[in-house]
Amino acid sequence: MAKTMIRRIWQTIGAVKTGVILLIITVIISAAGTLILQRPATDPDDLQRAYSPQMLRFLDGVGLTDVFHAWWFLLLLSLVSLSIVAASIQRFPNAWRFYSRPYKSPDESFRKALPLHAQISILNEETALAAAERVFQKTGLKPERIVRENSFSVFGERHRISEMAVYIVHASLLLIFVGGIVDGVYGWRGFLSLTRGQQSSQIQQNAVTRTLPFAVRCDGAGQENYADGTPKRWWSKLVVVENGREVQRKEIVVNDPLVYRGIRFYQASYGHTGKVDKLVLTATSAKGPAKDISIGLNETVALDDDTTVRLAEFIPDYVVQDGQIYARSNDLENPAAHLIVESKKTGKAANVWLPPIPGFEQNSASPYQFEGKDVQMGYYTGLEVSHEPGQWAVWGGVLLMGLGLAFVFYIVHARVWAVPVENASGQLTLWIGGAANRNKDAFEQNFQKLVRGIEAEINAVSAITAVEHVIPLSAK
Amino acid sequence: MSRARVVEQKPAATGTTLLVAVGLGIAFLLFMAFLNVVKSGNLLSESNLLYAALIFYAGAGTLYLGFGVTGTPSYIRFASLATWAGLVANTGAVAHRWYEAGHPPFASIYEMLLSFVWTLAALTLIAEKKYGVKVIGTVTMPVAIVGVVLMQLLRTEVHPLVPALQSTWLHVHVTLAMLAYAACALSFALAMMFLIQDKVKTEAFLAATSLFCVGTYCGVLTRFEKWGGLNVIAWNPQEKSEIFISKGVRLFVTIPDLGWLMVIVLAGVAAPFVLYLIGRKTQSESTLDMANRAVFVSILLQIMALAFFLLRARDGQYASLDAEGLYPTSLAASPFILSGLVGGIFASLLYLLLLWRRTDLERMLPSAEELDRITYRTIAIAFPLLTLMIAAGAYWANRTWGSYWSWDPKETWAAITWLVYAGYLHMRITRGWRGRRAAYFAILGFAVVMFTFFGVTYLLPGLHAYA
Numbered sequence: 015m016a017k018t019m020i021r022r023i024w025q026t027i028g029a030v031k032t033g034v035i036l037l038i039i040t041v042i043i044s045a046a047g048t049l050i051l052q053r054p055a056t057d058p059d060d061l062q063r064a065y066s067p068q069m070l071r072f073l074d075g076v077g078l079t080d081v082f083h084a085w086w087f088l089l090l091l092s093l094v095s096l097s098i099v100a101a102s103i104q105r106f107p108n109a110w111r112f113y114s115r116p117y118k119s120p121d122e123s124f125r126k127a128l129p130l131h132a133q134i135s136i137l138n139e140e141t142a143l144a145a146a147e148r149v150f151q152k153t154g155l156k157p158e159r160i161v162r163e164n165s166f167s168v169f170g171e172r173h174r175i176s177e178m179a180v181y182i183v184h185a186s187l188l189l190i191f192v193g194g195i196v197d198g199v200y201g202w203r204g205f206l207s208l209t210r211g212q213q214s215s216q217i218q219q220n221a222v223t224r225t226l227p228f229a230v231r232c233d234g235a236g237q238e239n240y241a242d243g244t245p246k247r248w249w250s251k252l253v254v255v256e257n258g259r260e261v262q263r264k265e266i267v268v269n270d271p272l273v274y275r276g277i278r279f280y281q282a283s284y285g286h287t288g289k290v291d292k293l294v295l296t297a298t299s300a301k302g303p304a305k306d307i308s309i310g311l312n313e314t315v316a317l318d319d320d321t322t323v324r325l326a327e328f329i330p331d332y333v334v335q336d337g338q339i340y341a342r343s344n345d346l347e348n349p350a351a352h353l354i355v356e357s358k359k360t361g362k363a364a365n366v367w368l369p370p371i372p373g374f375e376q377n378s379a380s381p382y383q384f385e386g387k388d389v390q391m392g393y394y395t396g397l398e399v400s401h402e403p404g405q406w407a408v409w410g411g412v413l414l415m416g417l418g419l420a421f422v423f424y425i426v427h428a429r430v431w432a433v434p435v436e437n438a439s440g441q442l443t444l445w446i447g448g449a450a451n452r453n454k455d456a457f458e459q460n461f462q463k464l465v466r467g468i469e470a471e472i473n474a475v476s477a478i479t480a481v482e483h484v485i486p487l488s489a490k
Numbered sequence: 491m492s493r494a495r496v497v498e499q500k501p502a503a504t505g506t507t508l509l510v511a512v513g514l515g516i517a518f519l520l521f522m523a524f525l526n527v528v529k530s531g532n533l534l535s536e537s538n539l540l541y542a543a544l545i546f547y548a549g550a551g552t553l554y555l556g557f558g559v560t561g562t563p564s565y566i567r568f569a570s571l572a573t574w575a576g577l578v579a580n581t582g583a584v585a586h587r588w589y590e591a592g593h594p595p596f597a598s599i600y601e602m603l604l605s606f607v608w609t610l611a612a613l614t615l616i617a618e619k620k621y622g623v624k625v626i627g628t629v630t631m632p633v634a635i636v637g638v639v640l641m642q643l644l645r646t647e648v649h650p651l652v653p654a655l656q657s658t659w660l661h662v663h664v665t666l667a668m669l670a671y672a673a674c675a676l677s678f679a680l681a682m683m684f685l686i687q688d689k690v691k692t693e694a695f696l697a698a699t700s701l702f703c704v705g706t707y708c709g710v711l712t713r714f715e716k717w718g719g720l721n722v723i724a725w726n727p728q729e730k731s732e733i734f735i736s737k738g739v740r741l742f743v744t745i746p747d748l749g750w751l752m753v754i755v756l757a758g759v760a761a762p763f764v765l766y767l768i769g770r771k772t773q774s775e776s777t778l779d780m781a782n783r784a785v786f787v788s789i790l791l792q793i794m795a796l797a798f799f800l801l802r803a804r805d806g807q808y809a810s811l812d813a814e815g816l817y818p819t820s821l822a823a824s825p826f827i828l829s830g831l832v833g834g835i836f837a838s839l840l841y842l843l844l845l846w847r848r849t850d851l852e853r854m855l856p857s858a859e860e861l862d863r864i865t866y867r868t869i870a871i872a873f874p875l876l877t878l879m880i881a882a883g884a885y886w887a888n889r890t891w892g893s894y895w896s897w898d899p900k901e902t903w904a905a906i907t908w909l910v911y912a913g914y915l916h917m918r919i920t921r922g923w924r925g926r927r928a929a930y931f932a933i934l935g936f937a938v939v940m941f942t943f944f945g946v947t948y949l950l951p952g953l954h955a956y957a
Contacts, residue, residue, distance in 0.1 A: 030920060037913060041906050048899035048946070082897035194895065203892065269889050280892045400892035408894060412881040419877060423870040452919065455863045 027093075028100030036094050043090065047081030088198065095191045102184045113177045118169040119160045120431045120447060130458060131447035132465040136472060139434040142444040143168050145471040146432035153464055155430055167433040176427040176451060182418030189411030196404030206279070206397040208232035209287055213255060217399050228256040230279065235395035237284055248284045250395040276401060283396030288344030290328035293351060294388040295368075297323070299381050306387065317382055320358050323366075327352035330391065334371060346391055355380040427451045430464065444468070509568060512549045512556075516572070519545045536590070539583035540604075544638040546576030547611070551631035558628035558843055558851070566624050570615060573627065576634075577611045584608055596664035600641055605665070607637040609672045617676060621864050625854050629679050629840065636832050640825060659886035666879035671939055673872035674911075678936035680865040681929040687858035688926055692845055693766055693778055696785065699841040700763035703788065703834040707756040710827050711749070712949060715811070719744035720752060722803055722827065724810065725820035732823055735812060743808035743817045751798055758784075758791035759834065782845060789838045796831045803827075826948040862925055865932050866918060873911050880904050903942040910935045 026032055050073060051061055061070060061079065070079070077084035117124070125131065136142040143159070146168050150157040155170030204217035204224055213231035217224040233251040240246045247267055254262040254274045264272040272279045290311055297317055298304040307315050307323070314324045331347040333340050339350070352374075353366040364379040368386050377383070430448045437443045446465055450457035520542070553569035556562065584604055587595045595601035614630045617623045685695075713721040721742040724733040733741040762784040769777035803824055807816035821828060844851065855861065883904070884894040895901060914931040917923040923931070 030916070034913065034916075037909055041909055044902045044906055047897065048902045052897075082902075269886075271889065271892065278892055280890070282891075398892045402888075402893070405888065405894060409885070412884075415877060416874070416881070419874040423874060455859075 024100060027097050028104040033097045033101060036097055040090055040094060043081060043087065046078065050078050053080045091191065095188060098184050098187060102181055106181060109177055113174060116171065116174065118158065119162050119165060119167055120433060125445055125447060128447045128449065130449065130461055131445060133437060133443040133445050134469050134472065135441055136434065136444045137476060141475050142434060142472055143432060145475055146444065146446065146468050149464060149467045149471050150430060155428060165433065167431060169431055171429045173425045173427050176421055176425045179418055179421030179425065183415055183422060186411045186414035186418055189414060190408050193404035193407030193411060196407065197402045201402045201404065204399045206230065206399050207394050208397065209392055209394045210234055210291065226277065228254055228274065231255055232395055235284060235393055248281050250281055252279060276403060278400050280398040281395065282398035285394060286344060287392040287394050288330055289392040290389060291392040292390040293325060293328065296385045296387055297382045321381055322356050324354045325351060326354050337373060339371065339374065346389065349389060351386065353384060355382060426453050426457065428457060509564065512552050516545055516549045536583050536586045539579045539586060540638060540641065543576045543579035543583060544635065546572045546579060547631055547634045547638060550576060550627060551635050554627035554631050558625055558847065569627055570618055573611055573615055577615065580608045580611060594661045594665065596661055602664065602668065603637050603641050605668050607634045609668055610634050613672055613676055622856060625851065626679060632836055640828065659882055659889065663879060663882040663886055666875050666882055670872050670875035670879050671943060673868050673875060674936050674939045677865050677868040677872060677932050680861055680868060681932035683855050684858055684861040684865060684929045686844065686851060687855055687861055692848060695841055695844055696781055697763055697766045699837050700759060700766065702837050703759035704756065704763065706830040706834045707752060707759060709945065709948065710830055711752055711756060714749045715744045718750040719746045720748035722819050723823040724817040725823035727818055727820065733817060741810055741812060741817060743810045743819050745802050745808055748798065748802060751795060755791045755795040759788045762788060785838055785841060789835060792831065792835045792838065796835065799827065799831060826944055862928065865929065869911060869914060869932060873915060876908050876911060880908060900942065900946050903946050907935065907938045907942050910938050
């Protein structure tokens, strides 16, 4: 009982009807997933704006706001895969028999049932079969003489592999699915943001942080523009550091990631941090010549034996309001630098503001006067990090599918038979039959050509033999 | 029906008149273009080549239409000659663009149209010479003409590529997409012709045409704004680009009153379908006759809609709901609405051709079996191309964003297209679906392709913002 039950379920899963129904459901749900805003891709605010709270609660409850990651969608895809597997397994033995043991010697019932056949009246079995053999050979159908106890015939065929093509395509589809499932289970995506010189092994994922067994350092990043100011290229110089050793170096750009241990780092974004990287100043004093100094945030630089300067603050876009200094934005629009000039001997410190901001500056108290020469803002590079262990199955599947589809559509298994038989009126004829697994219309035309070819060949041969017979007679 | 008889009673044109007229037209336009070239001194520029292509395609289109209407065989010869000439000019334009930009011309809508028109013309010649589907130019050439005219409206200067688009895989992806979609379009046209040869009633085509127009106008009306306006994307004429509020979010301006007009036209294009339904239900010939007349009305209304749209969206400053002040718009900002409106008129005109000239068409088209076979063959070409297109896109996405499949709407719809055609192939190969059922399936497939190509970009948001 249980056994028949299982068998019946198995048969149902493998039925074409089941497959088609599953595919239709998949299509409908996927389409719904593109029409309804999806959680991972949409801002939560946008979702709230688009749907009423009840509607949103309902959609969330059913999982329609994240269709492609819902468990039932995965289940559906698994069912589709199962259906393909079942259908392939159920049909494979038959196809394999067909493939491994081709039907070479057609009996009478087969000859009657075959839709595509022709009969030519002949005089001699042997010459007719030889002619058929030659014509088969010429058209690329490898001929084979089949001798049985009470019959002999010629069988020709081409591209038998075509019978297996559908299985290649199905296998490739499964390979792609397997890759996708592996990635769904073991794959992950995250984000890593690095400034110049920074090193990190902490990958930000949606809610959690993942620590890699190695670290990545950014040795520089930049943007190149076209003449019209639109970005042309973003690049980052990355170094992989493992156990304190540099193991890999690469300058990545968009479309060309760094790969280490199956983990890929993509150039995703680029921008300024709003913090200063280096400020170049000219310092002049009454005592000596002017000199250029380069200073970073919170760095202290000695100006002479006694005096030091420290960059305490840098505001890229400052504004003064109600006696306070505020940063308006992170863009380098209206910069201000706060320097502290200190004397070791006296212990006196002066707050120098560039440009001088009344109420804050004590510029005149400083022994040095400063002038800004150049400012380099700090940049960060945003790296998309992903790990997709199943992708090789996917690419392998894609290649296999290309191959399989080429076989399915462009390689036809053609079979032809030629058997000498007596027709109803007792006349000796050559029965020629043909079958193709695909593209039957084109094959039919080729078959008619083949039959005409055999006819012509037989006629030519009998003409020659006729001439051979005639000549001696006339000579006499 | 009475109308059809009137047309048939006209004496058949001898053929010379139209040939001479088209020949003179081409000669005149070329002469004018030559004068222009002499003035500017630049013979082989892209716009000149494109203009030459337009002239030849227009000539070919006229002759193909003439052939479609009168069946004079000499038209076809000259029509394919003109198509050849247009294709040569078009090839020159593509090559020029490629050389100048340094990348294959697939980066913008303009460049894709350039390649699409080229593919279409090439496929027309192949279908005509190899498969003997002579009347196909009647359908494809007007599409090519519309394509070239659209290109004139869109930006023409070489636009630098944003970093994400600088990839060979992208070019592979888009080339394959263009080829696959062109093959799908061809299979659709062939399936339609099959239905004509398979003696599907003319009224059924009436219903289909009307439904197509209804779909188009419903699509346009998704941009309906309160108080009867129609939203279109704002356009920056200096930079020749759409205006964005923030990354990926376009600024819409509202053209007042155009929304109401579109609603009226929607009612107008729906009328033939409603009348058809009533006529079928009541079995009344006169209602069906009325439905045919309603097609004329709907064509007039559609032309009116197009005219108003052209007048109002071409220039002018309009207010926006999302930002203060007035913003300009341009036809180039609304390629989808424009092609929808033109497509509706075109489909209705094709229906009229069928209504008046059905017997001639049937005589000229290959047999139903032949068409059925060629439809399958084109899909057998389209399907592997679709597969490789999706694969190349996935590979590119993987190199750019680090994931080969992210269920973005365009991807999902590409997969749906693939599944539909896979369904067609399974039904045909394992279930032996032939003839009408297969033809309907092929038409469904193309409808999904059109939705993927136009609908998704126009209606659904996603990563494919570039195309």
